[in-house]
């Protein structure tokens with residue numbers, strides 16, 4: 001049995017902790033915040049609950065291998081999974097298009113809006129179905145999904161592999177379909193990534209466990225503790241060194257020290273290398289950080305309380321902003337989301353509407369800098385929220401005067417909360433024409449330090465965080481010559 005110290009109690013850290021316990025080791029998870037879960041979280045503002053994370057959780061279909069992993073991690077428990085009828089709806093000039101759970105319905109809608117795009121629409125739908133033949137990706141008929149069925153789908157998908165979402169959009173003549181295609185992930189993501197999202201959602205493999213993010217984090221924490229793991233909260237690691245006997249020594253900001261046989265670092269690599277290990281980042285990883293085609297991003301979000309009686313949309317709704325608002329808000333579309341499916345997130349008869357606007361690295365850094373001046377930072381947040389509120393109310397006049405601002409959070413919030421350098425909460429953007437290699441979780445010259453972070457595999461996300469946590473323990477098991485978990 002090895003003593004394993006895990007730095008960071010996000011999904012990757014909790015996953016490493018759970019698989020360490022399942023492998024017969026003893027794990028201690030050290031998390032700098034007062035609660036484990038990292039980005040998989042939510043918080044209370046008076047009577048309202050604000051959810052930070054799950055738009056869709058890949059792996060909610062019991063027929064998939066990923067579901068098996070979430071079950072091992074205690075992430076799903078016995079709670080119901082909310083399956084929205086649409087993942088998102090896009091609207092421009094009164095024309096609405098939705099990513100429907102029923103693929104046939106989406107095909108019909110696309111064809112009715114733009115019959116002249118029939119060939120491209122049919123090819124797109126076939127490509128989504130081709131992605132669904134890959135094992136692990138969708139819940140549809142997993143038994144028939146074999147290595148061979150995946151292989152057969154490759155030629156159909158090759159064309160999309162070469163395209164970005166922006167390039168895919170331009171294959172369609174209809175400006176509405178173009179907008180629909182780029183509204184969720186933007187124009188620079190790999191088109192294949194979009195196909196995977198569509199295939200996953202329509203395959204019933206991208207639902208939301210009831211209670212959403214914080215509830216899921218709590219279930220994973222409970223699972224870890226029930227397996228005998230130790231959780232230390234408010235514990236920020238500052239340095240890792242090696243003792244003469246090879247023991248790993250971790251120092252903390254409260255002046256304490258802990259030793260272990262292995263250390264698993266489940267934070268952003270910036271924290272791992274620069275701050276904790278005092279080492280330069282490995283070249284392969286640095287290449288990702290410097291690759292302009294794989295930028296990092298974050299977002300500014302606002303939450304408003306709202307009555308549910310005349311909600312003008314359901315689930316996620318994306319609308320094209322008028323030109324003047326695009327310039328002020330530095331975004332073409334506004335993404336908003338309502339939570340009426342979560343009865344406990346607001347008092348009876350009310351819900352929360354959250355807005356999300358993505359921002360690039362430069363804007364992220366500006367927010368982080370601005371936060372050093374509390375007065376200016378607060379003023380900026382108020383100004384931003386007011387612009388967003390106006391944009392929503394102009395779009396939906398029935399909401400005029402009915403939205404009440406509850407909270408605003410920015411890349412600076414994520415930077416403060418998770419330590420991520422620019423406040424990004426996914427890893428790198430997934431570009432077209434390449435499948436970025438999964439980075440090694442070993443640290444050169446440090447055989448007892450293993451990395452477990454979503455940053456090892458673009459574009460990150462919850463399943464990747466859970467998998468890298470598991471991979472770290474598989475590495476340790478190999479070193480310890482233990483059987484698999």
Ligand SMILES: Cc1cc2nc3c(=O)[nH]c(=O)nc-3n(C[C@H](O)[C@H](O)[C@H](O)COP(=O)(O)OP(=O)(O)OC[C@H]3O[C@@H](n4cnc5c(N)ncnc54)[C@H](O)[C@@H]3O)c2cc1C
Pocket residue numbers: 007008009010011012013030031032033036037038039040052053054055056057058235236237238266267268271417418419420425426427452453454455460461462463465
């Ligand atoms: C708005 C939003 C929407 C999202 N939507 C989805 C979605 O729909 N589906 C999906 O799959 N993913 C989604 N994600 C992404 C998902 O939340 C992340 O991919 C995942 O939570 C990353 O987990 P992680 O453990 O790798 O990193 P993190 O969550 O960043 O966890 C790292 C942890 O390490 C801790 N830490 C850092 N430094 C130290 C230190 N020195 N000592 C101790 N502890 C430290 C941090 O406090 C943090 O808790 C979303 C994220 C956000 C914010």
